[in-house]
Amino acid sequence: MITVVEPQQHIAKLWSEPALKEGTLYRLMHYVLRVEDGCTVLLHNVVTGHLVALEQQEAEMLGRLPAMYCPAMEPLIQSHFVVPADYDEHAQTIKLQTVLRMLTKAQQKPDITHYTILPTTACNARCYYCFQQGLKRTTMSDEIIHQVADFINAHCGNDRKVRISWFGGEPTIAARQISTICEELQKKNIMYRSSMTTNGYLFDQKMTETAVDLWKLKYVMISVDGTEKNYNSIKRFQNAKDNPYQRVMGNVERLLEHGIRVSMRMNFDLNNYLDFFDLLDDVSERFHGSPLFFFHVHQVNGEHEDSFGKKEHGKNEWFQDKLLEYQELVHEKGLYPLNEELPELNFKGCQASNDHSVTINPQGGISRCPELVSDEDLIGTVREGITNPALISAWSKPSDFDKCVECPLFPNCMKLHLCPASHRCVAKKESLTRFQNAMKKHYRSFSRSIQKGG
Ligand code: SF4
Numbered sequence: 041m042i043t044v045v046e047p048q049q050h051i052a053k054l055w056s057e058p059a060l061k062e063g064t065l066y067r068l069m070h071y072v073l074r075v076e077d078g079c080t081v082l083l084h085n086v087v088t089g090h091l092v093a094l095e096q097q098e099a100e101m102l103g104r105l106p107a108m109y110c111p112a113m114e115p116l117i118q119s120h121f122v123v124p125a126d127y128d129e130h131a132q133t134i135k136l137q138t139v140l141r142m143l144t145k146a147q148q149k150p151d152i153t154h155y156t157i158l159p160t161t162a163c164n165a166r167c168y169y170c171f172q173q174g175l176k177r178t179t180m181s182d183e184i185i186h187q188v189a190d191f192i193n194a195h196c197g198n199d200r201k202v203r204i205s206w207f208g209g210e211p212t213i214a215a216r217q218i219s220t221i222c223e224e225l226q227k228k229n230i231m232y233r234s235s236m237t238t239n240g241y242l243f244d245q246k247m248t249e250t251a252v253d254l255w256k257l258k259y260v261m262i263s264v265d266g267t268e269k270n271y272n273s274i275k276r277f278q279n280a281k282d283n284p285y286q287r288v289m290g291n292v293e294r295l296l297e298h299g300i301r302v303s304m305r306m307n308f309d310l311n312n313y314l315d316f317f318d319l320l321d322d323v324s325e326r327f328h329g330s331p332l333f334f335f336h337v338h339q340v341n342g343e344h345e346d347s348f349g350k351k352e353h354g355k356n357e358w359f360q361d362k363l364l365e366y367q368e369l370v371h372e373k374g375l376y377p378l379n380e381e382l383p384e385l386n387f388k389g390c391q392a393s394n395d396h397s398v399t400i401n402p403q404g405g406i407s408r409c410p411e412l413v414s415d416e417d418l419i420g421t422v423r424e425g426i427t428n429p430a431l432i433s434a435w436s437k438p439s440d441f442d443k444c445v446e447c448p449l450f451p452n453c454m455k456l457h458l459c460p461a462s463h464r465c466v467a468k469k470e471s472l473t474r475f476q477n478a479m480k481k482h483y484r485s486f487s488r489s490i491q492k493g494g
Protein backbone atom coordinates (compact mmCIF):
# COMPACT_ATOMS: atom_id res chain seq x y z
CA MET A 41 0.00 0.00 0.00
CA ILE A 42 1.50 3.33 -1.06
CA THR A 43 0.31 6.47 0.68
CA VAL A 44 -0.56 9.19 -1.85
CA VAL A 45 -2.15 11.61 0.64
CA GLU A 46 -1.43 11.23 4.37
CA PRO A 47 -4.35 10.74 6.78
CA GLN A 48 -5.32 13.77 8.84
CA GLN A 49 -3.36 13.74 12.06
CA HIS A 50 -6.13 15.06 14.31
CA ILE A 51 -8.42 12.25 13.17
CA ALA A 52 -5.71 9.59 13.44
CA LYS A 53 -5.25 10.68 17.07
CA LEU A 54 -8.94 10.22 17.82
CA TRP A 55 -9.40 6.93 15.94
CA SER A 56 -6.81 4.56 17.28
CA GLU A 57 -5.33 1.65 15.33
CA PRO A 58 -7.54 -1.44 15.63
CA ALA A 59 -6.33 -4.78 16.96
CA LEU A 60 -5.85 -7.42 14.27
CA LYS A 61 -8.20 -10.32 14.73
CA GLU A 62 -7.28 -13.66 13.24
CA GLY A 63 -10.32 -15.80 12.47
CA THR A 64 -12.48 -12.69 11.87
CA LEU A 65 -14.45 -11.83 8.75
CA TYR A 66 -13.39 -8.49 7.24
CA ARG A 67 -15.02 -6.21 4.67
CA LEU A 68 -14.37 -2.83 3.03
CA MET A 69 -15.31 0.09 5.27
CA HIS A 70 -18.46 1.80 3.93
CA TYR A 71 -16.83 5.23 3.74
CA VAL A 72 -14.08 4.31 1.31
CA LEU A 73 -14.12 5.52 -2.29
CA ARG A 74 -12.56 3.24 -4.85
CA VAL A 75 -11.43 4.00 -8.37
CA GLU A 76 -9.06 2.45 -10.88
CA ASP A 77 -6.46 4.46 -12.72
CA GLY A 78 -5.19 2.13 -15.41
CA CYS A 79 -4.11 -1.02 -13.54
CA THR A 80 -3.78 0.75 -10.20
CA VAL A 81 -6.53 0.55 -7.60
CA LEU A 82 -6.89 3.71 -5.54
CA LEU A 83 -8.75 3.92 -2.24
CA HIS A 84 -9.70 7.06 -0.37
CA ASN A 85 -10.83 6.90 3.24
CA VAL A 86 -13.40 9.71 3.54
CA VAL A 87 -13.14 9.70 7.35
CA THR A 88 -9.37 9.89 7.76
CA GLY A 89 -8.54 11.64 4.46
CA HIS A 90 -6.00 8.90 3.60
CA LEU A 91 -5.51 8.22 -0.15
CA VAL A 92 -3.60 5.08 -1.07
CA ALA A 93 -2.58 3.10 -4.16
CA LEU A 94 -2.74 -0.66 -3.67
CA GLU A 95 -0.07 -3.22 -4.46
CA GLN A 96 -1.30 -5.94 -6.80
CA GLN A 97 -1.65 -8.51 -4.00
CA GLU A 98 -3.76 -6.08 -1.97
CA ALA A 99 -5.95 -5.26 -4.96
CA GLU A 100 -6.59 -8.96 -5.49
CA MET A 101 -7.42 -9.40 -1.81
CA LEU A 102 -9.82 -6.46 -2.03
CA GLY A 103 -11.67 -8.25 -4.83
CA ARG A 104 -12.25 -11.23 -2.50
CA LEU A 105 -13.81 -9.23 0.35
CA PRO A 106 -15.63 -10.02 2.57
CA ALA A 107 -13.00 -12.55 3.60
CA MET A 108 -11.38 -14.02 6.68
CA TYR A 109 -8.29 -12.30 8.07
CA CYS A 110 -5.06 -12.78 6.14
CA PRO A 111 -1.70 -10.95 6.52
CA ALA A 112 -2.16 -9.06 3.20
CA MET A 113 -5.01 -7.17 4.87
CA GLU A 114 -2.94 -5.80 7.73
CA PRO A 115 -1.99 -2.33 6.39
CA LEU A 116 -5.56 -1.80 5.19
CA ILE A 117 -7.03 -2.84 8.55
CA GLN A 118 -4.63 -0.61 10.46
CA SER A 119 -5.62 2.36 8.29
CA HIS A 120 -9.37 1.69 8.66
CA PHE A 121 -9.93 0.83 5.00
CA VAL A 122 -10.95 -2.68 5.94
CA VAL A 123 -12.99 -3.39 9.08
CA PRO A 124 -14.53 -6.40 10.83
CA ALA A 125 -17.83 -7.36 9.19
CA ASP A 126 -19.81 -6.35 12.30
CA TYR A 127 -18.06 -2.97 12.73
CA ASP A 128 -20.28 0.14 13.09
CA GLU A 129 -18.42 2.89 11.19
CA HIS A 130 -21.59 4.98 11.08
CA ALA A 131 -21.61 5.30 14.88
CA GLN A 132 -17.84 5.85 14.92
CA THR A 133 -18.13 8.66 12.36
CA ILE A 134 -20.88 10.40 14.31
CA LYS A 135 -18.76 10.08 17.47
CA LEU A 136 -15.76 11.66 15.72
CA GLN A 137 -17.91 14.49 14.33
CA THR A 138 -19.35 15.17 17.79
CA VAL A 139 -15.93 15.24 19.48
CA LEU A 140 -14.43 17.50 16.79
CA ARG A 141 -17.41 19.85 17.04
CA MET A 142 -17.03 20.10 20.81
CA LEU A 143 -13.26 20.66 20.61
CA THR A 144 -13.71 23.41 18.00
CA LYS A 145 -16.48 25.09 19.98
CA ALA A 146 -14.37 25.13 23.14
CA GLN A 147 -11.60 27.01 21.29
CA GLN A 148 -13.87 29.53 19.57
CA LYS A 149 -14.39 33.18 20.36
CA PRO A 150 -18.11 34.04 20.68
CA ASP A 151 -17.93 36.69 17.88
CA ILE A 152 -20.51 36.76 15.10
CA THR A 153 -18.66 37.64 11.91
CA HIS A 154 -21.10 36.58 9.17
CA TYR A 155 -24.52 38.21 8.81
CA THR A 156 -27.08 37.16 6.22
CA ILE A 157 -29.41 40.14 6.07
CA LEU A 158 -32.84 40.25 4.39
CA PRO A 159 -33.51 43.98 3.94
CA THR A 160 -36.82 42.97 2.36
CA THR A 161 -38.93 39.92 1.62
CA ALA A 162 -40.58 41.66 -1.35
CA CYS A 163 -39.48 40.83 -4.90
CA ASN A 164 -39.93 42.28 -8.39
CA ALA A 165 -40.02 38.78 -9.94
CA ARG A 166 -42.53 35.95 -9.48
CA CYS A 167 -40.68 32.64 -9.94
CA TYR A 168 -43.04 29.73 -9.44
CA TYR A 169 -40.47 27.80 -7.38
CA CYS A 170 -39.77 30.59 -4.87
CA PHE A 171 -39.46 29.06 -1.38
CA GLN A 172 -40.68 32.31 0.16
CA GLN A 173 -44.15 32.15 -1.34
CA GLY A 174 -46.64 32.84 1.42
CA LEU A 175 -44.13 34.81 3.48
CA LYS A 176 -45.35 38.27 4.47
CA ARG A 177 -43.74 40.95 2.26
CA THR A 178 -42.01 43.50 4.48
CA THR A 179 -39.08 45.85 4.17
CA MET A 180 -36.76 46.90 6.98
CA SER A 181 -37.74 50.09 8.80
CA ASP A 182 -35.22 52.79 9.81
CA GLU A 183 -35.64 51.80 13.45
CA ILE A 184 -34.68 48.18 12.70
CA ILE A 185 -31.77 49.31 10.49
CA HIS A 186 -30.22 51.12 13.47
CA GLN A 187 -30.82 48.11 15.69
CA VAL A 188 -29.14 45.85 13.12
CA ALA A 189 -26.05 48.08 13.11
CA ASP A 190 -26.04 48.17 16.93
CA PHE A 191 -26.35 44.38 17.08
CA ILE A 192 -23.41 43.92 14.69
CA ASN A 193 -21.41 46.46 16.67
CA ALA A 194 -22.03 44.53 19.89
CA HIS A 195 -21.21 41.10 18.45
CA CYS A 196 -18.51 41.58 15.80
CA GLY A 197 -15.62 41.13 18.25
CA ASN A 198 -12.34 43.01 18.61
CA ASP A 199 -11.30 42.49 14.98
CA ARG A 200 -14.34 44.55 13.87
CA LYS A 201 -14.42 42.76 10.50
CA VAL A 202 -17.62 41.20 9.18
CA ARG A 203 -18.98 39.54 6.09
CA ILE A 204 -22.50 40.36 4.96
CA SER A 205 -24.65 38.29 2.60
CA TRP A 206 -27.59 40.29 1.27
CA PHE A 207 -30.56 38.03 0.72
CA GLY A 208 -34.31 38.44 0.27
CA GLY A 209 -36.82 38.71 -1.33
CA GLU A 210 -34.89 40.75 -3.85
CA PRO A 211 -32.32 42.78 -1.89
CA THR A 212 -31.85 45.45 -4.57
CA ILE A 213 -35.46 46.59 -4.05
CA ALA A 214 -34.25 47.73 -0.65
CA ALA A 215 -31.10 49.46 -1.92
CA ARG A 216 -31.67 52.42 0.41
CA GLN A 217 -31.82 50.11 3.43
CA ILE A 218 -28.59 48.36 2.36
CA SER A 219 -26.82 51.70 1.91
CA THR A 220 -27.97 52.95 5.31
CA ILE A 221 -26.76 49.81 7.09
CA CYS A 222 -23.39 50.19 5.35
CA GLU A 223 -23.14 53.85 6.36
CA GLU A 224 -23.98 52.95 9.96
CA LEU A 225 -21.24 50.30 9.97
CA GLN A 226 -18.74 52.80 8.63
CA LYS A 227 -19.67 55.28 11.38
CA LYS A 228 -18.98 52.53 13.90
CA ASN A 229 -15.60 51.69 12.31
CA ILE A 230 -16.67 48.20 11.35
CA MET A 231 -14.98 46.81 8.24
CA TYR A 232 -17.20 44.77 5.96
CA ARG A 233 -17.39 43.15 2.58
CA SER A 234 -20.50 41.68 1.06
CA SER A 235 -22.08 39.24 -1.33
CA MET A 236 -25.63 39.12 -2.65
CA THR A 237 -28.22 36.68 -3.96
CA THR A 238 -30.16 38.68 -6.54
CA ASN A 239 -32.01 38.46 -9.83
CA GLY A 240 -29.73 41.24 -11.12
CA TYR A 241 -32.51 43.19 -12.84
CA LEU A 242 -31.90 46.50 -11.06
CA PHE A 243 -28.13 46.63 -11.34
CA ASP A 244 -27.86 49.74 -13.51
CA GLN A 245 -24.72 51.91 -13.64
CA LYS A 246 -25.58 53.90 -10.52
CA MET A 247 -26.43 50.88 -8.39
CA THR A 248 -23.30 49.06 -9.55
CA GLU A 249 -21.12 52.00 -8.53
CA THR A 250 -22.85 52.16 -5.13
CA ALA A 251 -22.35 48.41 -4.78
CA VAL A 252 -18.63 48.76 -5.35
CA ASP A 253 -18.03 51.90 -3.30
CA LEU A 254 -20.46 51.63 -0.41
CA TRP A 255 -21.74 48.05 -0.21
CA LYS A 256 -18.23 46.62 -0.80
CA LEU A 257 -19.92 44.00 -2.94
CA LYS A 258 -17.48 41.33 -4.10
CA TYR A 259 -19.74 38.53 -5.31
CA VAL A 260 -23.28 38.06 -6.61
CA MET A 261 -25.29 34.94 -7.30
CA ILE A 262 -27.82 35.53 -10.07
CA SER A 263 -30.38 32.96 -11.17
CA VAL A 264 -31.02 32.80 -14.92
CA ASP A 265 -33.28 29.85 -15.62
CA GLY A 266 -33.16 29.70 -19.40
CA THR A 267 -32.78 31.71 -22.58
CA GLU A 268 -34.86 34.77 -23.35
CA LYS A 269 -38.35 33.26 -23.78
CA ASN A 270 -38.12 30.78 -20.92
CA TYR A 271 -36.37 33.23 -18.63
CA ASN A 272 -38.93 35.98 -19.12
CA SER A 273 -41.85 33.61 -18.59
CA ILE A 274 -40.33 32.04 -15.44
CA LYS A 275 -39.28 35.31 -13.81
CA ARG A 276 -42.49 37.19 -14.71
CA PHE A 277 -41.02 40.53 -13.61
CA GLN A 278 -43.56 43.05 -12.37
CA ASN A 279 -43.65 46.31 -14.34
CA ALA A 280 -40.81 45.24 -16.63
CA LYS A 281 -40.13 48.12 -19.01
CA ASP A 282 -37.91 46.23 -21.41
CA ASN A 283 -36.65 42.72 -22.16
CA PRO A 284 -35.59 41.39 -18.73
CA TYR A 285 -33.30 38.68 -20.13
CA GLN A 286 -31.30 41.13 -22.22
CA ARG A 287 -31.24 43.64 -19.40
CA VAL A 288 -29.93 41.13 -16.86
CA MET A 289 -27.25 39.90 -19.28
CA GLY A 290 -26.16 43.52 -19.78
CA ASN A 291 -26.09 44.03 -16.02
CA VAL A 292 -23.94 40.92 -15.56
CA GLU A 293 -21.46 42.39 -18.01
CA ARG A 294 -21.43 45.65 -16.05
CA LEU A 295 -20.88 43.86 -12.73
CA LEU A 296 -17.95 41.95 -14.21
CA GLU A 297 -16.45 45.16 -15.60
CA HIS A 298 -16.61 46.61 -12.11
CA GLY A 299 -14.65 43.68 -10.65
CA ILE A 300 -17.61 41.90 -9.02
CA ARG A 301 -17.58 38.12 -9.28
CA VAL A 302 -20.77 36.71 -10.81
CA SER A 303 -21.99 33.18 -10.28
CA MET A 304 -24.90 32.57 -12.63
CA ARG A 305 -27.20 29.73 -11.66
CA MET A 306 -29.73 27.94 -13.80
CA ASN A 307 -32.45 26.42 -11.62
CA PHE A 308 -33.79 23.56 -13.72
CA ASP A 309 -36.60 21.05 -13.65
CA LEU A 310 -38.77 19.21 -16.20
CA ASN A 311 -40.16 22.57 -17.28
CA ASN A 312 -36.95 24.14 -18.61
CA TYR A 313 -34.11 21.57 -18.63
CA LEU A 314 -33.88 21.38 -22.43
CA ASP A 315 -33.08 25.07 -22.54
CA PHE A 316 -29.81 24.39 -20.70
CA PHE A 317 -27.84 23.80 -23.90
CA ASP A 318 -28.82 27.10 -25.54
CA LEU A 319 -28.27 29.03 -22.34
CA LEU A 320 -24.84 27.47 -21.92
CA ASP A 321 -23.93 28.50 -25.48
CA ASP A 322 -25.23 32.01 -24.94
CA VAL A 323 -23.39 32.67 -21.67
CA SER A 324 -20.28 31.01 -23.02
CA GLU A 325 -20.30 33.37 -25.99
CA ARG A 326 -20.95 36.41 -23.81
CA PHE A 327 -18.72 35.78 -20.80
CA HIS A 328 -16.16 33.12 -21.68
CA GLY A 329 -12.71 34.29 -20.73
CA SER A 330 -13.84 36.42 -17.81
CA PRO A 331 -12.04 35.09 -14.72
CA LEU A 332 -14.87 36.53 -12.60
CA PHE A 333 -17.73 34.67 -14.29
CA PHE A 334 -19.02 31.25 -13.23
CA PHE A 335 -22.02 29.24 -14.34
CA HIS A 336 -23.66 26.32 -12.58
CA VAL A 337 -26.91 24.41 -12.43
CA HIS A 338 -29.18 23.63 -9.49
CA GLN A 339 -32.32 21.59 -9.13
CA VAL A 340 -35.68 23.25 -8.43
CA ASN A 341 -36.79 22.21 -4.95
CA GLY A 342 -40.26 22.06 -3.50
CA GLU A 343 -43.73 21.25 -4.68
CA HIS A 344 -44.76 24.43 -6.45
CA GLU A 345 -46.87 24.55 -9.59
CA ASP A 346 -44.92 25.59 -12.69
CA SER A 347 -46.35 27.67 -15.55
CA PHE A 348 -48.18 24.56 -16.87
CA GLY A 349 -49.73 23.83 -13.49
CA LYS A 350 -47.39 20.85 -12.93
CA LYS A 351 -46.08 20.14 -9.46
CA GLU A 352 -43.76 17.26 -10.38
CA HIS A 353 -40.43 18.89 -11.12
CA GLY A 354 -38.42 15.69 -11.54
CA LYS A 355 -37.57 12.59 -9.55
CA ASN A 356 -34.43 12.43 -7.44
CA GLU A 357 -32.71 9.96 -9.79
CA TRP A 358 -33.48 12.18 -12.80
CA PHE A 359 -31.98 15.23 -11.06
CA GLN A 360 -28.87 13.22 -10.12
CA ASP A 361 -28.30 12.21 -13.77
CA LYS A 362 -28.97 15.69 -15.15
CA LEU A 363 -26.77 17.39 -12.59
CA LEU A 364 -23.89 15.08 -13.49
CA GLU A 365 -24.39 15.56 -17.24
CA TYR A 366 -24.81 19.34 -17.06
CA GLN A 367 -21.94 20.00 -14.67
CA GLU A 368 -19.61 18.06 -16.95
CA LEU A 369 -20.66 20.19 -19.92
CA VAL A 370 -20.15 23.36 -17.88
CA HIS A 371 -16.63 22.19 -16.93
CA GLU A 372 -15.86 21.40 -20.57
CA LYS A 373 -16.78 24.97 -21.50
CA GLY A 374 -14.46 26.22 -18.76
CA LEU A 375 -17.27 28.10 -17.02
CA TYR A 376 -16.81 26.57 -13.60
CA PRO A 377 -13.50 25.60 -12.01
CA LEU A 378 -13.07 21.91 -11.35
CA ASN A 379 -12.91 21.29 -7.64
CA GLU A 380 -10.11 18.78 -7.16
CA GLU A 381 -10.37 18.53 -3.40
CA LEU A 382 -10.77 15.12 -1.86
CA PRO A 383 -13.77 14.63 0.42
CA GLU A 384 -13.02 14.72 4.13
CA LEU A 385 -14.79 14.35 7.45
CA ASN A 386 -17.13 17.30 7.76
CA PHE A 387 -18.25 18.12 11.28
CA LYS A 388 -19.34 21.71 10.81
CA GLY A 389 -22.38 21.55 8.53
CA CYS A 390 -23.74 24.67 6.83
CA GLN A 391 -24.01 28.22 8.16
CA ALA A 392 -27.13 27.31 10.13
CA SER A 393 -25.02 25.37 12.63
CA ASN A 394 -22.23 27.94 12.71
CA ASP A 395 -22.16 30.06 15.87
CA HIS A 396 -20.31 32.81 14.01
CA SER A 397 -23.19 33.28 11.59
CA VAL A 398 -26.77 34.57 11.89
CA THR A 399 -29.62 35.55 9.59
CA ILE A 400 -31.56 38.76 10.20
CA ASN A 401 -35.04 39.23 8.73
CA PRO A 402 -36.66 42.61 7.87
CA GLN A 403 -38.36 42.80 11.29
CA GLY A 404 -35.04 42.33 13.06
CA GLY A 405 -35.72 38.69 13.92
CA ILE A 406 -32.62 36.49 14.11
CA SER A 407 -32.67 32.95 12.76
CA ARG A 408 -30.07 30.36 11.80
CA CYS A 409 -31.06 29.52 8.22
CA PRO A 410 -31.73 32.17 5.54
CA GLU A 411 -34.60 30.04 4.24
CA LEU A 412 -36.34 29.85 7.63
CA VAL A 413 -37.10 33.35 8.91
CA SER A 414 -40.64 33.13 10.31
CA ASP A 415 -41.47 33.80 13.96
CA GLU A 416 -41.18 30.11 14.93
CA ASP A 417 -37.64 29.99 13.48
CA LEU A 418 -36.22 32.85 15.55
CA ILE A 419 -33.41 32.44 18.05
CA GLY A 420 -33.65 36.10 19.09
CA THR A 421 -34.01 39.64 17.80
CA VAL A 422 -31.57 42.45 17.10
CA ARG A 423 -33.18 44.38 19.97
CA GLU A 424 -33.15 41.68 22.63
CA GLY A 425 -30.19 39.61 21.44
CA ILE A 426 -30.07 35.79 21.37
CA THR A 427 -32.87 34.46 23.55
CA ASN A 428 -33.57 30.89 22.42
CA PRO A 429 -30.58 28.65 23.30
CA ALA A 430 -32.74 25.52 23.00
CA LEU A 431 -33.34 26.21 19.30
CA ILE A 432 -29.64 26.97 18.78
CA SER A 433 -28.72 23.64 20.22
CA ALA A 434 -31.39 21.89 18.11
CA TRP A 435 -29.70 23.33 15.03
CA SER A 436 -26.47 21.48 15.80
CA LYS A 437 -28.17 18.09 15.51
CA PRO A 438 -27.24 16.27 12.27
CA SER A 439 -29.89 14.52 10.20
CA ASP A 440 -29.80 10.75 10.06
CA PHE A 441 -31.42 8.89 7.17
CA ASP A 442 -31.26 5.14 6.54
CA LYS A 443 -30.20 5.80 2.94
CA CYS A 444 -27.04 7.56 4.19
CA VAL A 445 -25.75 4.88 6.58
CA GLU A 446 -23.80 2.96 3.94
CA CYS A 447 -23.24 5.83 1.49
CA PRO A 448 -19.49 6.41 1.00
CA LEU A 449 -20.09 10.16 1.13
CA PHE A 450 -21.79 10.16 4.53
CA PRO A 451 -18.81 11.55 6.53
CA ASN A 452 -18.54 14.47 4.11
CA CYS A 453 -22.22 15.09 3.46
CA MET A 454 -23.26 16.54 6.78
CA LYS A 455 -26.85 17.74 6.79
CA LEU A 456 -28.79 19.20 9.67
CA HIS A 457 -31.90 17.70 11.21
CA LEU A 458 -33.76 21.03 10.97
CA CYS A 459 -32.64 21.83 7.40
CA PRO A 460 -35.69 22.05 5.12
CA ALA A 461 -33.69 20.36 2.34
CA SER A 462 -31.93 17.66 4.37
CA HIS A 463 -33.94 14.83 2.76
CA ARG A 464 -32.78 15.79 -0.73
CA CYS A 465 -29.96 13.84 -2.35
CA VAL A 466 -29.46 15.13 -5.85
CA ALA A 467 -25.71 15.69 -6.01
CA LYS A 468 -24.56 12.18 -5.11
CA LYS A 469 -23.60 11.00 -8.61
CA GLU A 470 -21.96 14.29 -9.51
CA SER A 471 -20.00 14.32 -6.23
CA LEU A 472 -18.90 10.69 -6.55
CA THR A 473 -17.61 11.26 -10.09
CA ARG A 474 -15.87 14.48 -9.11
CA PHE A 475 -14.18 12.88 -6.09
CA GLN A 476 -13.04 9.85 -8.09
CA ASN A 477 -11.54 12.15 -10.71
CA ALA A 478 -9.83 14.07 -7.90
CA MET A 479 -8.35 10.81 -6.58
CA LYS A 480 -6.86 10.07 -10.00
CA LYS A 481 -5.47 13.60 -10.32
CA HIS A 482 -3.79 13.39 -6.91
CA TYR A 483 -2.34 10.00 -7.78
CA ARG A 484 -1.01 11.18 -11.14
CA SER A 485 0.64 14.24 -9.67
CA PHE A 486 2.10 12.05 -6.89
CA SER A 487 3.47 9.61 -9.50
CA ARG A 488 4.99 12.48 -11.49
CA SER A 489 6.72 13.89 -8.42
CA ILE A 490 8.10 10.43 -7.56
CA GLN A 491 9.40 10.00 -11.12
CA LYS A 492 11.06 13.43 -11.02
CA GLY A 493 12.55 12.70 -7.60
CA GLY A 494 13.74 9.26 -8.69
S1 SF4 B 1 -27.67 12.64 1.29
FE1 SF4 B 1 -27.12 11.35 -0.43
S2 SF4 B 1 -24.94 11.79 -0.80
FE2 SF4 B 1 -25.44 12.52 1.25
S3 SF4 B 1 -24.89 10.83 2.59
FE3 SF4 B 1 -27.08 10.66 2.13
S4 SF4 B 1 -27.18 9.25 0.39
FE4 SF4 B 1 -25.07 10.01 0.53
Ligand code: SF4
Nearest residue numbers: 390392409411459460
Ligand atom coordinates in the same frame (compact mmCIF):
# COMPACT_ATOMS: atom_id res chain seq x y z
S1 SF4 C 1 -31.40 25.46 3.70
FE1 SF4 C 1 -30.34 23.84 4.81
S2 SF4 C 1 -28.27 23.84 3.92
FE2 SF4 C 1 -29.22 25.81 3.41
S3 SF4 C 1 -28.57 27.20 5.07
FE3 SF4 C 1 -30.59 26.36 5.59
S4 SF4 C 1 -30.10 24.63 6.89
FE4 SF4 C 1 -28.26 25.11 5.78
